[in-house]
Amino acid sequence: MLLSSSTCTALLLLLLLLLSVCHANAGSPDSDAAALTEFRVAADRSGALATWNGSASPSPCGTPAWRGVTCGGGRVTRLVLEGLGLSGPDALGHLASLDALRVLSLKGNALSGAVPDLSPLLGLKLLFLSRNALSGAIPPSLGALYRLYRLDLSSNNLSGAVPPQLARLDRLLTLRLDSNRLTGAVDGIALPRLQDLNVSNNLFSGKIPVAMAGFPPASFVGNPGLCGAPLPPCSDASSSTCPPAAAAVATSSPSTNPAEGKGKMSRGAVVAIVAGDCAVVGLVAGLLFCYFWPRLSGRRSDRRHREGEKIVYSSSPYGATGAVAAAGGGGAFELGKIVFLEEPGGGGRRFELEELLRASAEMLGKGGCGTAYKAVLDDGTVLAVKRLRDPLAPGPASAASKKEFEQHMAVLGRIRHPNVVPLNAYYYARDEKLLVYEFMPNGSLFSLLHGNRGPGRTPLDWAARMRIAAGAARGLAFIHHASRRCGSGTPKQAHGNIKSTNILLDRSGEARLADCGLAQLSGSSSSSAGYRAPEAPPSRPWASQKGDVYAFGVVLLELLTGRCPGGGDGAAEPELPRWVQSVVREEWTSEVFDLELMKDRGIEEEMVAMLQLALSCAAAEPGQRPKVGHVVRMVDEVRAASCCGASSPSRESSMDESSAVSDSPAVSEGGGAVSQ
Secondary structure (H helix, E strand, O other): OOOOHHHHHHHHHHHHHHHHHHHHHOOOHHHHHHHHHHHHHHHOOOOOOHHHHOOOOOOOOOOOOOOOEEEEOOEEEEEEOOOOOOEEOOOHHHHHHOOOOOEEEOOOOEEEEEOOOOOOOOOOOEEEOOOOEEEEOOOHHHHHOOOOOEEEOOOOEEEEEOOHHHHHOOOOOEEEOOOOEEEEOOHHHOOOOOOEEEOOOOEEEEEOOHHHOOOOHHHOOOOOEEEOOOOOOOOHHHOOOOOHHHHHHHHOOOOOOOOOOOOOOOHHHHHHHHHHHHHHHHHHHHHHHHHHHHHHOOOHHHHHHHHOOOOOOOOOOOOOOOHHHHOOOOOOOOOOOEEEOOOOOOOOOOOOHHHHHOOEEEEEEEOOOEEEEEEEOOOOOEEEEEEEOOOOOOOOOOHHHHHHHHHHHHHHHOOOOOOEOOEEEEEEEOOEEEEEEEOOOOOEHHHHHHOOOOOOOOOOOHHHHHHHHHHHHHHHHHHHHHHHHOOOOOOOOOOOOOOHHHEEEOOOOOEEEOOOOOHHHOOOOOOOOOOOOOOOOOOOOOOOHHHHHHHHHHHHHHHHHOOOOOOOOOOOOOOHHHHHHHHHHOOOHHHOOOHHHOOOOOOHHHHHHHHHHHHHHOOOOHHHOOOHHHHHHHHHHHHHHHHOOOOOOOHHHHHHHHHHHOOOOOOOOOOOOOOO
């Protein structure tokens, strides 16, 4: 039956009203600043947040950022204010409008009053409110925070039963409710992925569910009414029985006459039912659109940042007797520890494993050795964490493999150079191996060369390319030379995976080599197609100094041509060295160079010299490749010529002379500053 025009018009107006309300309520940088200002006024009585007054920085995401505030895409995404003496009964509610927030930690303050409705914070993943003076019941609205990984409400004055809505938090890995005055049963918090549980020192009662029996007794002690594994068994008197309410429901259904309810439904009733259904459908559609529209219309980079924020939990220290045992594994769970490799007194940031595991993390990319994350600790410290893809050997790690891993990490930890990303710490467990590096904020050479090659792009000029090439060459020379400093019995050290994505830029724009020495830890060849030397085996870990020089030659060609290295099975383009050689043989050398370099005048001779060096490095025969010390010296000479204004008389003459590149003999290996 068709609806009347007035009914459809009303539904349309209702939908438009919902969308306008959603748009009006969408958060913004200004609303974030207003919310934080209101929070400071309500909570900061000691002046700990004095820098939030806007005099130094008018915006929480400005420079410098407000204390404890981390932003992404212009919105406040993390707020960490721990142990600052913040207080006030209504202060916490002002933060509910920070709808881009993913981490909220207010531990160790004196905030009081009830826990407010935080359901607008749908992106929240970490919520830490422990060691405050919060009172009242746990709000059922917390069940709407379906993205939560960790929830800590311990050491407050909370009372009442745990709301059943918390059972919706099926992603929750940590739940701490200890040291409150909570009552009732604990059945509702038997969550499937829970690894860290603590409900001790409350007033809970009843039998502990079987699904929670794998947690240690310390998770439940201090509740006189609780019983069952892992606590002492329940007595018969304390066993659960059918609640009277259930029986009442079962017996309260009134008897019905089969003849009752028969007869035709009136036309008005049918119209009312259809109209009601349409109104409900329209309302639901409007709400769904209201929920998803801000996310679909957000920046792609911000969406990638949110979707990539994955925290490594498989090595959680709470899994030993928690979720692992509850899942029926029954075996021992090996716990590792973070081993720091920095020099004593080096001033590096030290942290515990738990702090690393609860850090928010953005996935930076995946490679042959594993997955890289940008991890932000609670205090704002930024780290790069590499999660190795494969263990050293299949099956449980043996003592020998662990010893080999530790020895290898010790060697890598001693490689300290301004052009090498330092390995600061590592974590070893049977099922998890993490490497902690200094974070490089300015991306990779690959992104600078190949990213956004369209309108609005800022090209990488010749001076910048040469500076990056020189820095990477110095870092590689240091790595190759490191084995000589370690003694005659130490095998030659090689990087093993030179490529443009592993040449990163630090805060000052200096090039640094990443992933040094990880080739031996991969289950397959970690050298990428296009950079792999011809002599390299295709399917097993392998690294050599000659192979590094070949890969560096490909990087130099990448800098000169602006092309991505091809090669590999099914590749659409030939390998970059072969393509360059074929063009040079046809005496079309000028067609090799990146068009973005054409704006730089007077660099033709330098480009040709670098092209000759790159092709000698990428020679098919390992013996024809120069040593890395010679490469460093040649790059420095070309840079010096560029800086001093040396240039060819004319572009055409230099290009004609460059045809000899393809026929020139390999550069002499003698006289290298760094020996292989």
